[in-house]
Amino acid sequence: MNPYLSVLKLRFISGLQYRAAALAGMATQLFFGLIFIMVYVAFYANSTAEPSMSLEQLATYVWLQQIFLAFVMLWFRDNEIFQLITSGNIAYELCRPCGIYSFWYAKLLAQRLSSAILRCFPILLIAFFLPAPYNLSLPPEGTTFVLFLLTLLLGLAVNVAISMFIYISVFWTMSPVGSTLIIAVIGEFLSGMIIPIPLMPEWLQNITYALPFRWTADFPFRVYSGQISQTEALWGILIQLIWLAILIVLGRWCLRRALRQVVVQGG
Amino acid sequence: MHLYLKYVWILFKSQTQYRLSFWMLALGQALTPLTVFAGLYFMFAQFGQVKGWSFYEAALCYAIIGLSFALAETFARGFDMFSTLVTSGDFDRLLVRPRSTILQVLGSRFEFARLGRMLQSLIVLIWSLNKLPLALTAPKLFTLTLMIVCGMLIFTGIFIATASLSFWTIQGLEVANVFTDGGREMAKYPLSIYEKWVAYFFTFVIPLGCVNYLPLLYVLGRTSGSNILYMLSPLAGIVFFLPCLFMWHIGVRHYRSTGS
Numbered sequence A: 001m002n003p004y005l006s007v008l009k010l011r012f013i014s015g016l017q018y019r020a021a022a023l024a025g026m027a028t029q030l031f032f033g034l035i036f037i038m039v040y041v042a043f044y045a046n047s048t049a050e051p052s053m054s055l056e057q058l059a060t061y062v063w064l065q066q067i068f069l070a071f072v073m074l075w076f077r078d079n080e081i082f083q084l085i086t087s088g089n090i091a092y093e094l095c096r097p098c099g100i101y102s103f104w105y106a107k108l109l110a111q112r113l114s115s116a117i118l119r120c121f122p123i124l125l126i127a128f129f130l131p132a133p134y135n136l137s138l139p140p141e142g143t144t145f146v147l148f149l150l151t152l153l154l155g156l157a158v159n160v161a162i163s164m165f166i167y168i169s170v171f172w173t174m175s176p177v178g179s180t181l182i183i184a185v186i187g188e189f190l191s192g193m194i195i196p197i198p199l200m201p202e203w204l205q206n207i208t209y210a211l212p213f214r215w216t217a218d219f220p221f222r223v224y225s226g227q228i229s230q231t232e233a234l235w236g237i238l239i240q241l242i243w244l245a246i247l248i249v250l251g252r253w254c255l256r257r258a259l260r261q262v263v264v265q266g267g
Numbered sequence B: 001m002h003l004y005l006k007y008v009w010i011l012f013k014s015q016t017q018y019r020l021s022f023w024m025l026a027l028g029q030a031l032t033p034l035t036v037f038a039g040l041y042f043m044f045a046q047f048g049q050v051k052g053w054s055f056y057e058a059a060l061c062y063a064i065i066g067l068s069f070a071l072a073e074t075f076a077r078g079f080d081m082f083s084t085l086v087t088s089g090d091f092d093r094l095l096v097r098p099r100s101t102i103l104q105v106l107g108s109r110f111e112f113a114r115l116g117r118m119l120q121s122l123i124v125l126i127w128s129l130n131k132l133p134l135a136l137t138a139p140k141l142f143t144l145t146l147m148i149v150c151g152m153l154i155f156t157g158i159f160i161a162t163a164s165l166s167f168w169t170i171q172g173l174e175v176a177n178v179f180t181d182g183g184r185e186m187a188k189y190p191l192s193i194y195e196k197w198v199a200y201f202f203t204f205v206i207p208l209g210c211v212n213y214l215p216l217l218y219v220l221g222r223t224s225g226s227n228i229l230y231m232l233s234p235l236a237g238i239v240f241f242l243p244c245l246f247m248w249h250i251g252v253r254h255y256r257s258t259g260s
Helices: A002-015 A019-045 A055-067 A079-087 A090-095 A100-129 A142-173 A176-190 A202-210 A218-224 A230-260 B002-015 B019-047 B055-080 B082-088 B091-096 B101-108 B112-131 B138-169 B174-187 B196-205 B213-219 B227-254
Strands: none
Touching: A002 A100, A019 A055, A019 A100, A019 B019, A019 B174, A019 B196, A055 A100, A055 A218, A079 A090, A079 A142, A090 A100, A100 A142, A100 A230, A142 A176, A142 A218, A142 A230, A176 B019, A218 A230, B002 B101, B002 B112, B019 B055, B019 B112, B055 B082, B055 B101, B055 B112, B055 B138, B055 B174, B055 B213, B082 B091, B082 B101, B082 B138, B091 B101, B101 B227, B138 B174, B138 B213, B138 B227, B174 B196, B213 B227
8 A cells, every 4th residue: 555655645745836837727716716606696686486506505616616626627637647658658657566556546636636735725715705695605514514525535536536537548549638528528517517416407417416427526515515414415425435436446447458458659 | 821721731630640539539629618508508498597688699699709719729729839839949940940930830739629619619609690580681790700700819819928928937827718718708608797897807908898798789789879889899809919919029039948
């Protein structure tokens, strides 16, 4: 287990170095958060139907999305791994005395963690002090917050497991952009990043419930705002764990198959 | 022009080498705005209208900005990726060639897969025009074209301005994403639904509202008073574009190579 932990640590430290990029990212996220909420405010302003989510909950949902963007974004990718595969340097990677799946998993996990930790606090602070209806509200109880943290971290684990498939697919397509984009676009829509899942029509909601994507973003965010009750959240954690197990087993299997027929490019 | 077409042809050949990936990229590019559009559709399905704007009116708004953004990204992608040229010092090579730098940077990238994105916006445009009770007269068609062209100029202008700044900063400036991606996200809804300060900013500083919202009022027949002002408001895009070009020329003069 130790080599993976040190990879995690090293990646985490190097990720913290990119402060300028983080600053730019924060500006973008703040702007997007504001714009999204403004759109929702306009929609809610003279709506006759009673939406399934209050404006306050919606604003919180949007801010959590922006704050933990690095946790939930699927297009967040590591070009190093892509280059390893397409340039043939994967050969060195295979010589290392540790499993390639766990090695990459640790690397990707650390990247997301460092990126989120650099960015989350300033946005968190600003979002709290914005005037209503634009502010981020507090979770209703202390225990919901603990549950939120737990589900968020599990969601991150599920998300990294999903993103592993993107890297594995490069063994076949040899050029990363296409497959990344398709998985990312569909995944993001189904995890409620474009419009929150509660605002989707019934049939679409049912589809998202059957897939792993919503467990990475929508579920923890709704636990935070208390829309999902605590007992339900506990069941949700169980489902998250099941998905995580399925995705990792499947991912390992796919990677093994990919490596069996790997062609090392160049010399 | 001949040289530019040649650049484009070479890029086309190189991009279609990885065939599977190319098609997946084109498909992915078409899907991205499609999911955003689906989001728009579901929002209207749930709420009916937003501040007096119907779904098809908003769809028209969305299509125009989508189309201009896709055009700008297809042609001016070279500027978007320009900072890498400065960081690596490869810009030196462009300078010693006896052709304009703008042409060479424009020709350095041309992403064919973005055509998927363009096509998607075009379909939405035609569809929403069809569904709206509009008489498409010649001046209205002219205004629509002007909107798309000038919208493209604005996005290209932002790309060029950011690229010019990288002469000084050496790094890429990701903050510009606020204006390109953010501007696109924002302008897909009519400007009037936002808070005042956002609307002002995107009318007078970055005139996205002028190529989208204001002329759209005319196209949809919501104006009162003189139409000609609304019709010609997209020209603000040209006003925005020229200083950006100027900035580029200053930047090139200031360029100091990073070495290798």
